[in-house]
Amino acid sequence: MTLPVETITQYADKHAKPSELSFQYGTAGFRTLGSTLDSVVFRVAILAALRSKKHDGRTIGVMITASHNPEEDNGVKIVEPRGDMLEAAWEVHATNLANAPTTADLIASLETLVQATKIDLSKPANVVYASDTRPSGPALVASLEDGLRAIGASGRNAGITTTPVLHYLVRSINTKGTEDSYGVDSEEGYLEKLTTAYKKLVANRPPSPLLLVDCANGVGALIARKLAPIIQDVLPIRLINESLDTPGALNKNSGADFVKTSQKLPPSVAEVLRSGQRGCSLDGDADRIIYYYLDERGSFRLLDGDKIAALTAAFIVELVKLAGLESSVRVGIVQTAYANGASTKYLQERLPVKCVATGVKHLHHAAEHYDVGVYFEANGHGTVLFSDETVKTFKTTEPQSPAQATALEHLVSLTQLINQTVGDALSDMLLVEVVLAHKTYTGAEWDSLYVDLPNRLVKVSVADRTAFKTEDAERRLTSPAGLQGKIDELVNRYQSGRSFVRPSGTEDVVRVYAEAAIRGQADELAYRVGGLVYDEAGGDPAKRPKEFL
Ligand SMILES: CC(=O)N[C@H]1[C@@H](OP(=O)(O)O)O[C@H](CO)[C@@H](O)[C@@H]1O
Numbered sequence: 001m002t003l004p005v006e007t008i009t010q011y012a013d014k015h016a017k018p019s020e021l022s023f024q025y026g027t028a029g030f031r032t033l034g035s036t037l038d039s040v041v042f043r044v045a046i047l048a049a050l051r052s053k054k055h056d057g058r059t060i061g062v063m064i065t066a067s068h069n070p071e072e073d074n075g076v077k078i079v080e081p082r083g084d085m086l087e088a089a090w091e092v093h094a095t096n097l098a099n100a101p102t103t104a105d106l107i108a109s110l111e112t113l114v115q116a117t118k119i120d121l122s123k124p125a126n127v128v129y130a131s132d133t134r135p136s137g138p139a140l141v142a143s144l145e146d147g148l149r150a151i152g153a154s155g156r157n158a159g160i161t162t163t164p165v166l167h168y169l170v171r172s173i174n175t176k177g178t179e180d181s182y183g184v185d186s187e188e189g190y191l192e193k194l195t196t197a198y199k200k201l202v203a204n205r206p207p208s209p210l211l212l213v214d215c216a217n218g219v220g221a222l223i224a225r226k227l228a229p230i231i232q233d234v235l236p237i238r239l240i241n242e243s244l245d246t247p248g249a250l251n252k253n254s255g256a257d258f259v260k261t262s263q264k265l266p267p268s269v270a271e272v273l274r275s276g277q278r279g280c281s282l283d284g285d286a287d288r289i290i291y292y293y294l295d296e297r298g299s300f301r302l303l304d305g306d307k308i309a310a311l312t313a314a315f316i317v318e319l320v321k322l323a324g325l326e327s328s329v330r331v332g333i334v335q336t337a338y339a340n341g342a343s344t345k346y347l348q349e350r351l352p353v354k355c356v357a358t359g360v361k362h363l364h365h366a367a368e369h370y371d372v373g374v375y376f377e378a379n380g381h382g383t384v385l386f387s388d389e390t391v392k393t394f395k396t397t398e399p400q401s402p403a404q405a406t407a408l409e410h411l412v413s414l415t416q417l418i419n420q421t422v423g424d425a426l427s428d429m430l431l432v433e434v435v436l437a438h439k440t441y442t443g444a445e446w447d448s449l450y451v452d453l454p455n456r457l458v459k460v461s462v463a464d465r466t467a468f469k470t471e472d473a474e475r476r477l478t479s480p481a482g483l484q485g486k487i488d489e490l491v492n493r494y495q496s497g498r499s500f501v502r503p504s505g506t507e508d509v510v511r512v513y514a515e516a517a518i519r520g521q522a523d524e525l526a527y528r529v530g531g532l533v534y535d536e537a538g539g540d541p542a543k544r545p546k547e548f549l
């Protein structure tokens with residue numbers, strides 16, 4: 001069988017690539033101004049169909065979202081049959097296809113791809129897709145559907161839903177009717193799976209206090225609204241920033257990224273959060289979550305991805321011990337260089353910890369090497385992975401005591417509660433609440449596991465960020481030559497100082513991270529390194545940001 005060249009040509013001509021633009025499948029798929037993505041999404045649909053054929057017709061997912069980016073941005077990413085992120089080699093194919101200048105070039109690229117990756121075109125192609133609430137979503141969904149028609153793939157529209165629900169659907173569809181069935185392949189199935197597990201885990205615990213949930217005026221609100229009534233007896237939640245039709249509201253002064261980056265409450269949350277009360281913020285596609293509370297003096301306290309990792313890993317380790325599986329089930333943690341140094345120290349004293357490059361796919365793959373792999377980026381994106389073998393162990397171990405039986409039941413329920421395909425804000429929220437309910441922890445008690453080192457993240461605009469190259473899980477620069485030495489010299493002057501520099505994978509900037517024992521020193525170190533980077537990259541002295549030292 002050959003490619004339906006004529007049909008593809010007809011459709012592709014309607015979705016021509018803008019000649020002045022080039023696109024890249026980055027850390028989070030393609031992501032840029034929504035109005036420029038028509039050709040990209042059309043081509044991604046064709047690629048997803050080919051990926052499905054490559055997997056013998058198993059269903060591939062496509063998610064149209066730009067997460068925490070401004071409302072006018074959009075993006076698209078591909079989900080593999082098990083619900084994880086697209087294989088790295090195919091990211092390159094995606095970039096090539098997206099940049100083919102003309103329809104003829106596109107056809108040629110597709111033919112090369114089919115040959116090079118040995119795709120059997122006679123296989124079926126199945127794609128399930130969804131989009132978030134952005135205004136550019138419907139037009140891009142139409143582009144995607146044209147792509148599926150062009151190659152003759154069958155598509156299932158999952159509508160407007162969150163990134164983690166789409167990942168859940170992909171895995172559920174592909175495991176339907178098997179002994180590894182992930183769940184019923186619908187939003188209801190997803191909610192049912194999570195809430196059933198949650199209720200089992202908190203049975204016999206007093207109901208949790210009211211939790212404020214900031215939905216960033218994004219698609220998370222849609223699912224959270226359906227979740228809230230199911231769990232209201234055990235976990236009452238109040239939604240804030242749940243408007244889905246206010247122009248410009250998405251992610252505006254709200255959401256997980258706002259809280260983590262600005263290290264303060266969204267103004268809308270500040271108006272209602274009371275001292276001692278917990279709140280959390282989702283991001284625009286509900287795959288990240290950040291917690292916080294106000295201490296007794298009314299000061300804002302952040303409970304980020306590192307704190308979530310510490311809290312949940314400790315709980316799982318405890319259950320594994322109670323279940324008598326301490327010697328056979330290995331729990332490990334995966335972080336990136338952005339993890340707070342205090343969290344790394346705390347965790348390393350208790351568990352194996354691995355540091356990998358930024359981007360969820362790196363964390364996910366590293367976490368797969370443990371029996372139970374807990375991974376969280378500091379910004380709140382993460383989950384827990386249980387190996388198939390481990391799940392089997394939890395289910396088949398014969399308990400020798402009631403305590404052991406309960407621990408095993410809890411572990412099985414956790415494997416149901418946690419969305420193991422990808423970071424999932426609502427699943428992670430329920431996980432956190434389970435641990436808090438079991439420990440009867442307040443926000444302050446959770447917070448006191450370790451004390452965060454003050455830190456500062458700075459963006460530096462440079463002419464060419466590709467000049468910045470790193471090693472050692474992005475913790476050290478190898479290029480520009482000599483710059484790392486200068487950074488080391490600076491860092492040595494600060495107590496508990498640490499700083500690293502890397503090019504962003506999602507924005508045209510170089511990021512500088514710094515931490516130190518006290519706030520003023522962390523800021524000073526960040527702005528000194530920022531200045532170094534700016535000057536090294538040949539930045540215009542007249543435009544040098546005034547905070548750089
Ligand atoms: C410091 C930081 O938060 N970086 C984010 C950001 O990546 P950059 O490569 O740093 O732009 O976006 C990624 C995708 O959402 C996310 O995985 C990552 O954690």
Ligand SMILES: [Mg+2]
Nearest residue numbers: 067283285287
């Ligand atoms: Mg997101």
